[in-house]
Amino acid sequence: MRVEATILLFLGVFFGIVGIVYWFWSYEDAGTAMLVGTCTLGFLPGSYYFFWHRRMGQRVEDREDASIAEGAGDINSFPSSSIWPFVMGMGAFVTLISLVFGIWLIFPGISLIITALVGVTAESRRGGHI
Amino acid sequence: MTDVADVSDVLAPPVPGTGVEEAPDLHLPAPGGHGPEDGHVAGHGHEDHGPTGILKWLTSTDHKVIGLSYMITSLVMFYFAGIMALFIRLQLTSPHSSLLTFGQYNELFTMHGSLMLYLFAGPFAFGGLANYVVPLQIGAPDMAFPRLNALSYWLYLTGSITMMLGFLVAGGAASFGWVAYAPLSNATSSPGIGGDVWIMALVLTGFSAIFTGVNLVATIFYLRAPGMTMFRMPVFTWNMLVTGILILIAFPVLTSGLVMLFCDRHFGTHIFTVTGCHLVNGAVTNTCGSPLLWQNLFWFFGHPEVYILALPFFGIVTEILPVFSRKPVFGYKGMVFATMAIAALSTGVWAHHMFTTGAVLLPFFSFLSLLIAVPTGIKFFNWIGTMWHGQLIFNTPMLFCIGFLLAFLMGGVTGIMLASPPIDFATHDTYFVVAHFHQVLFGTAVFAGFAGLYYWYPKMFGRMLDDKLGKWHFWLMFIGFWLTFMPQYVVGLLGMPRRVASYPSNLGWQSYNVLSTIGAFIIAFSFAILLWNLWKSWRKPVPAGDNPWDAHTLEWFTTSPPPHHNYTHLPPIRSERPTWDYNHPDAVAVPHGIAAETASRARKKEPVA
Numbered sequence: 001m002r003v004e005a006t007i008l009l010f011l012g013v014f015f016g017i018v019g020i021v022y023w024f025w026s027y028e029d030a031g032t033a034m035l036v037g038t039c040t041l042g043f044l045p046g047s048y049y050f051f052w053h054r055r056m057g058q059r060v061e062d063r064e065d066a067s068i069a070e071g072a073g074d075i076n077s078f079p080s081s082s083i084w085p086f087v088m089g090m091g092a093f094v095t096l097i098s099l100v101f102g103i104w105l106i107f108p109g110i111s112l113i114i115t116a117l118v119g120v121t122a123e124s125r126r127g128g129h130i
Numbered sequence: 131m132t133d134v135a136d137v138s139d140v141l142a143p144p145v146p147g148t149g150v151e152e153a154p155d156l157h158l159p160a161p162g163g164h165g166p167e168d169g170h171v172a173g174h175g176h177e178d179h180g181p182t183g184i185l186k187w188l189t190s191t192d193h194k195v196i197g198l199s200y201m202i203t204s205l206v207m208f209y210f211a212g213i214m215a216l217f218i219r220l221q222l223t224s225p226h227s228s229l230l231t232f233g234q235y236n237e238l239f240t241m242h243g244s245l246m247l248y249l250f251a252g253p254f255a256f257g258g259l260a261n262y263v264v265p266l267q268i269g270a271p272d273m274a275f276p277r278l279n280a281l282s283y284w285l286y287l288t289g290s291i292t293m294m295l296g297f298l299v300a301g302g303a304a305s306f307g308w309v310a311y312a313p314l315s316n317a318t319s320s321p322g323i324g325g326d327v328w329i330m331a332l333v334l335t336g337f338s339a340i341f342t343g344v345n346l347v348a349t350i351f352y353l354r355a356p357g358m359t360m361f362r363m364p365v366f367t368w369n370m371l372v373t374g375i376l377i378l379i380a381f382p383v384l385t386s387g388l389v390m391l392f393c394d395r396h397f398g399t400h401i402f403t404v405t406g407c408h409l410v411n412g413a414v415t416n417t418c419g420s421p422l423l424w425q426n427l428f429w430f431f432g433h434p435e436v437y438i439l440a441l442p443f444f445g446i447v448t449e450i451l452p453v454f455s456r457k458p459v460f461g462y463k464g465m466v467f468a469t470m471a472i473a474a475l476s477t478g479v480w481a482h483h484m485f486t487t488g489a490v491l492l493p494f495f496s497f498l499s500l501l502i503a504v505p506t507g508i509k510f511f512n513w514i515g516t517m518w519h520g521q522l523i524f525n526t527p528m529l530f531c532i533g534f535l536l537a538f539l540m541g542g543v544t545g546i547m548l549a550s551p552p553i554d555f556a557t558h559d560t561y562f563v564v565a566h567f568h569q570v571l572f573g574t575a576v577f578a579g580f581a582g583l584y585y586w587y588p589k590m591f592g593r594m595l596d597d598k599l600g601k602w603h604f605w606l607m608f609i610g611f612w613l614t615f616m617p618q619y620v621v622g623l624l625g626m627p628r629r630v631a632s633y634p635s636n637l638g639w640q641s642y643n644v645l646s647t648i649g650a651f652i653i654a655f656s657f658a659i660l661l662w663n664l665w666k667s668w669r670k671p672v673p674a675g676d677n678p679w680d681a682h683t684l685e686w687f688t689t690s691p692p693p694h695h696n697y698t699h700l701p702p703i704r705s706e707r708p709t710w711d712y713n714h715p716d717a718v719a720v721p722h723g724i725a726a727e728t729a730s731r732a733r734k735k736e737p738v739a
Contacts (some may be wrong), residue, residue, distance in 0.1 A: 001351070003359075003360040003361070004351045004360065006468070007375075008375075008531045010470075010474075011375065011474065014474050015474075015477070015478075016332065018478045019493075020495065022478075022491075025491055025494055026490075026491040026494065028426075028490075029492070030423055030426040030427065030430075030665055031426060031430070031481070032142035033481070034383060034426075034427075034430045035478070038379050038477060041378065041379060049351075060357070060360065061354035061355065061357070061358055062359055062360075063354055063356070063357070063359070064357065064358045064359055064362075064704075065357070065359065066356035066458075067356060067702060068355065068356055068357070068699075068700045068703075069356075069703060070356050073354035073357060075270075075271060075353065076274070076353070078191070078271060078276055078279060078695070079190065079191050079276060080192070080237060080694075081181060081186070081189035081191060082189055082191055082276075082277050082280070083185075083188065083189045084277065085191070085277045085278070085279075085280035085281040085283075085284055086188045086280070088281055088284070089280075089281055089283075089284025089285050089287070089288055090284070090288070091335065092285060092288070092334065092337070093284075093285075093288035093291075093292070096292075096330045096333055097292060097295075097327075097330055099326070099330065099392070099396075100323050100326040100327055100330055101323075120277060121611075125212075129198055
């Protein structure tokens with residue numbers, strides 16, 4: 001995971017430098033705040049990946065000589081189908097347009113989101129297949 | 131029951147294939163039947179016993195189904211936005227046209243821009259093609275978070291519907307331009323719910339994009355097949371990784387900016403207005419709201435967005451050129467680092483859209499903007515290097531790629547001009563900028579995007595698109611493209627401002643506008659040919675086989691369309707083109723960065739000095 005971590009850490013370093021230069025050259029708040037935010041966006045996951053790289057070493061996908069057989073076994077749980085993303089999408093849609101077309105729509109909207117959250121959690125506990 | 135992808139069955143069979151001629155089993159869906167969501171291979175062992183019919187589509191978490199849904203929706207949006215462009219062009223054909231009212235014209239150019247940028251170019255690339263192709267290219271069974279992926283699509287679809295709802299509400303659709311500059315976009319200047327609907331549409335699609343960005347990065351970091359190291363990934367996947375990171379940088383800023391704009395419109399805040407500020411000695415204090423803040427927030431999203439719309443298409447071109455030049459990509463690592471450099475620099479150049487506000491640091495933004503030309507130049511050099519001494523095959527995808535190179539070169543060169551503040555001051559808000567912008571984005575999203583469509587269509591549907599019709603599409607579009615946008619440079623330099631529905635008749639602008647309109651209709655006709663081509667391939671399918679182009683990357687190893695969870699077996703991954711290695715075991719290995727002539731001699735088995 002070294003390359004992955006390096007990319008993100010590079011992002012942090014680059015925007016750190018650009019942010020410092022920008023601030024001391026322009027003294028402009030909005031741009032500096034966003035550059036610092038971007039710098040954090042690089043360092044936060046970058047250091048997390050680096051931590052795991054130190055602990056895990058090279059995975060099979062990081063080794064040039066790895067054979068396909070070495071990756072045998074379970075990769076992940078991939079639900080074949082689930083209605084909950086659709087329900088949650090509709091909930092988000094109704095909730096957001098309630099702010100435009102009438103606040104009463106927020107009740108069905110939030111209800112759909114909560115139903116979908118419960119549904120997706122229960123589905124994950126059961127194993128991801130509806 | 132958990133549906134687990136087990137890779138114990140992914141050992142490559144020992145018999146090497148020999149490319150196109152002996153492409154193995156063909157899994158062609160029945161005519162008029164089902165799409166790739168039904169691409170199961172008998173005996174694969176992952177039969178889906180889930181719902182059928184429309185419920186199957188609503189509940190699918192398969193990245194291929196979601197990718198295709200994204201592509202189809204975004205193409206519908208592309209056609210809608212194209213029709214709007216035709217109305218805009220018709221209006222401008224004569225100086226004082228009464229085809230549209232000024233209000234309708236404002237709505238149309240706003241929605242044309244919004245649909246093309248937010249609902250077509252981005253989602254077609256990172257929602258459609260990337261969703262479909264990236265897991266295949268890295269040997270993954272699906273995206274890392276399949277249900278989040280499905281949610282992204284539903285948010286995108288509902289966002290698109292919300293955007294189109296604008297035309298049905300009282301007062302009409304949003305009419306403040308796709309950039310929604312404050313204070314024009316506030317409740318006083320743009321009353322009515324068209325603007326609110328527009329904001330909510332972009333909040334929905336903004337979250338959709340962010341979720342897709344997370345999914346892409348996680349998939350590429352965690353679900354690569356053994357041996358698929360980062361520096362063996364196809365350049366398209368690399369570009370999608372960088373695009374994913376750029377999405378995570380840019381879209382949250384837009385989404386939060388939109389929420390603030392909505393608060394300004396309805397909840398009495400003054401984030402983007404100077405109203406209500408306290409005056410100190412006749413001047414506003416720096417603690418009050420600022421319209422310029424909107425421009426800062428918007429362009430901090432907006433400029434990376436341009437590269438979110440460009441990098442995926444650079445990736446498509448980098449996939450296609452080597453295949454149709456019969457060579458590995460020239461300067462693989464240079465391509466990867468150039469992509470990263472473009473992305474990094476693009477985040478530090480937002481205020482070059484704001485040069486004429488007089489409130490930005492001109493040398494800083496000008497310098498960084500000009501600097502982007504260096505990695506972009508490296509990419510051009512490598513694309514030409516890839517074709518140099520290659521055995522070029524001018525199929526439809528290749529023609530579209532060459533069209534992209536020419537279009538993007540013109541757009542890029544005028545971009546360098548606009549990065550220079552003196553030129554920008556003279557041409558700001560004229561048709562020169564409109565022409566530059568359209569040449570860049572038409573070059574990437576349309577030329578390269580449709581190159582990708584022609585290239586991967588056989589993989590997605592197991593059938594070919596007609597090459598002759600494809601070439602007609604290309605040549606008409608190519609002619610239409612130059613005829614539409616070159617006159618706009620000239621009329622821009624003559625002083626014609628953008629976003630006007632009528633113009634004086636005595637300034638010599640009309641003839642250029644007429645040429646531009648004719649070009650736009652030629653482009654529209656070329657897209658009718660694409661529809662005809664799709665129809666033809668649906669009614670009279672020509673089987674594609676698994677690898678019709680004798681391509682290099684992993685997605686061409688599996689069946690067309692790929693089965694559920696993509697692979698029943700994988701070849702050993704020993705370079706960035708595993709399928710080619712597998713199909714041509716006796717080919718001379720050409721390492722990265724080898725000089726073109728040396729590679730050419732190596733292919734001809736001549737002694738290499």
